[in-house]
Amino acid sequence: MLSGDIPPNQTIYIKNLNEKVKKEELKRSLYALFSQYGRILDVVALKTTKLRGQAWVVFSEVTAASTAVRQMQSFPFYDKPLRIQYAKTKSDCVAKADGSFVPREKKKRKEEKAAEKRRKAEETQQSGVASNGQSFQSNGGPSVSQTSNQGKPQEAATPNNILFIQNLPFETTSAMLQILFREYPGFKEVRMIEAKPGIAFVEFEDDMQSSIAMQSLQGFKITPQYPMAITYAKK
DNA sequence: AGCACA
Numbered sequence: 001m002l003s004g005d006i007p008p009n010q011t012i013y014i015k016n017l018n019e020k021v022k023k024e025e026l027k028r029s030l031y032a033l034f035s036q037y038g039r040i041l042d043v044v045a046l047k048t049t050k051l052r053g054q055a056w057v058v059f060s061e062v063t064a065a066s067t068a069v070r071q072m073q074s075f076p077f078y079d080k081p082l083r084i085q086y087a088k089t090k091s092d093c094v095a096k097a098d099g100s101f102v103p104r105e106k107k108k109r110k111e112e113k114a115a116e117k118r119r120k121a122e123e124t125q126q127s128g129v130a131s132n133g134q135s136f137q138s139n140g141g142p143s144v145s146q147t148s149n150q151g152k153p154q155e156a157a158t159p160n161n162i163l164f165i166q167n168l169p170f171e172t173t174s175a176m177l178q179i180l181f182r183e184y185p186g187f188k189e190v191r192m193i194e195a196k197p198g199i200a201f202v203e204f205e206d207d208m209q210s211s212i213a214m215q216s217l218q219g220f221k222i223t224p225q226y227p228m229a230i231t232y233a234k235k
Numbered sequence: 236a237g238c239a240c241a
Contacts, residue, residue, distance in 0.1 A: 049237090051238085056240080087239085104240085
């Protein structure tokens with residue numbers, strides 16, 4: 001099997017990520033890029049020596065993960081092709097949702113393993129040694145787990161640097177759209193067609209930049225009754 | 236290359 005015989009999982013494991021990208025930006029960009037395949041429950045990325053260059057994107061549906069694995073395979077992301085597989089284990093946020101979550105002991109490192117051993121010994125002989133002097137200060141990360149966003153359903157959406165905007169109020173002008181879209185890096189131009197009111201094309205320099213703008217402005221209302229619907233233009 | 240949940 002191409003995915004390295006790992007069974008399907010609603011979480012995808014991504015490697016070969018550009019390690020120069022800062023963690024929060026990386027998470028945001030991954031969220032932006034992958035939310036086209038479905039609702040994302042969490043994005044996990046750490047920059048420890050063991051885990052830099054990798055990330056996990058947790059979808060609410062396995063089918064969304066499958067589509068993402070296929071369609072975003074080798075997608076150039078910060079100048080490096082994504083390598084995507086299914087994750088090997090269930091994500092905590094999923095376990096928490098289905099009730100199977102059990103907080104793990106931190107047996108990641110040798111010292112911690114040793115600590116655990118000590119602890120176990122302690123347990124068995126009921127000695128009251130309060131030896132664990134670790135003042136465990138979690139390094140204050142805001143842990144940007146996205147709150148409930150509306151996920152766009154999963155269709156064969158092939159990324160494109162050109163976005164297709166629909167459901168615009170007829171009075172929308174390209175100048176109005178420019179004001180919105182030019183905030184996003186890589187913006188090139190807005191094109192509208194006189195004969196077809198309510199739609200527009202917005203071009204970016206590349207797929208990634210268009211994806212980020214799409215995610216950010218998805219559903220944006222120019223007027224209250226018209227949330228804009230953004231998809232990739234057809235190639 | 237590397238599968239975690241600060």
